[in-house]
Amino acid sequence: MEHTHPYFRRRTPEEILNEITESTRGKLKLYVGAAPGVGKTYKMLQDAIDLKKEGKDVAIGLIETHGRIETEAQIRDLEQIPLLPISYKGKTFYELNVEGIIERNPDVVIIDELAHTNIPGSNNTKRYLDVSLILEAGIDVLSAVNIQHLESVNDIVQQITGVKVRERIPDTFVQKAHEVQLIDVPPETLRKRLSEGKIYSAEKIEQSLSHFFTINNLSALRELALREVANDVDERIEQISGSLQNGPIGVNEKILVCVHYGPTAEKLIRRGWRMANRMKAELYILNVTSEKLSDAGQLKEKKVNDWRLLAEQFNAKLIFEERGKRKPAAVIIEAAKKCGVTQILLGQSARTRWEEIRKGSIVNMIMRETSNIDIHIVADGR
Structure with missing residues (x-):
């Protein structure tokens, strides 16, 4: 049967x-x-x-x-x-x-x-x-x-x-x-x-x-x-107990953590994983860069290696996107849509680095250009 x-x-x-x-x-x-x-x-x-x-x-x-x-x-x-x-x-x-x-x-x-x-x-x-x-x-x-x-x-x-x-x-x-x-x-x-x-x-x-x-x-x-x-x-x-009696938990939740080369990127990744783990969600880590990855200096290369290690530990997918002439917000939106993301984490320190964000425009643009995506701004704690 x-x-x-x-x-x-x-x-x-x-x-x-x-x-x-x-x-x-x-x-x-x-x-x-x-x-x-x-x-x-x-x-x-x-x-x-x-x-x-x-x-x-x-x-x-x-x-x-x-x-x-x-x-x-x-x-x-x-x-x-x-x-x-x-x-x-x-x-x-x-x-x-x-x-x-x-x-x-x-x-x-x-x-x-x-x-x-x-x-x-x-x-x-x-x-x-x-x-x-x-x-x-x-x-x-x-x-x-x-x-x-x-x-x-x-x-x-x-x-x-x-x-x-x-x-x-x-x-x-x-x-x-x-x-x-x-x-x-x-x-x-x-x-x-x-x-x-x-x-x-x-x-x-x-x-x-x-x-x-x-x-x-x-x-x-x-x-x-x-x-x-x-x-x-x-x-x-x-x-x-097999909690499937009311349907899979968090099966559609996908979290995107946006990281920059600042001091709080690893903290943001860990916060993203804790959210993803609680929600049984998939985790993505996105870096929007203005240069080719191969052109990154020694300090940035170490950062990237740290991210790779964390991504491996947390079963996360690490994504690098070159900005080109696009606004950072546009790159984030495109990646979020491609991955079917439902939650986005942005670091407060990263917001101050992107000149576009001075008036909060990155958040406004993401909200304007997407639907059903929650945005979390994580304080840098400094």
Whole structure:
């Protein structure tokens, strides 16, 4: 009997192959916290010991105890796979031994500090890429990360704390986790742990209490972590319940982010992705340039490479359009119509750079020449 539901369709061979691949892939459980010291590693080790008691073959791939006595006490009963020594600038560093883990082939492996950048000479630049290989080998992974290391919240975290986080992981990687668990501790408790020397060594305590570990910072980061995990839960419920009973969600939404070579372009892209992710929308990134891409200088070339990396992380399509004799607004309108865009994001700083926009004409022209497109002006935050 044929299905008559309007949203029913047969799965493509690619989708069936993806399902088979996913069924053999290891599962990732991620422990997320608002800041160092909330107890991510401790809880991860607790769960690992419980799994071992249940008969699972559990091993430690890499653990960072930071000298915390309670954490160190938990690793005694767990096998540790030797780390991989790597020589760099006359010194020996130790990184995750991916091949050793795959060869040992435990049921579950613990890999701490997911956002870590590997030492030059490693096979992968980032630890999350190492974890991907281990998951592909069919091994389950327990790992931990703080909320500030998520790519899309980078600008928000910098605004909250004044710190630009350099070690970041793609949101799309986190979304592949089988389970995300929030390790939540009130800011007052975390500051007490810090002052008692349970997080950092004595010389770092006073500076940390007055800088990163302020009540305001910790409260804002905690709220951010709670919000992100809540959104993750909502998405999983949608996937399980199959929210197609009222039609596909956001299936027609397409977001276009317009970027220039200014300092806020990456912030705008991250904001666009957060919108697109919430709305289940496609994301496009447009750069309107007055010169050929091949003629761009070294600084602009670096910018373009940064955009390419973000576009790859966020599954976005990056579009470059030469302005020629056209007005920038005309180029944006043409690209929006060609892509079927429903939302356009413009940066406030970009508006001031295009002389045409001095009287708000770029917004007016887009509104005049299009229909059913919402325009968002994002403040540059400076």
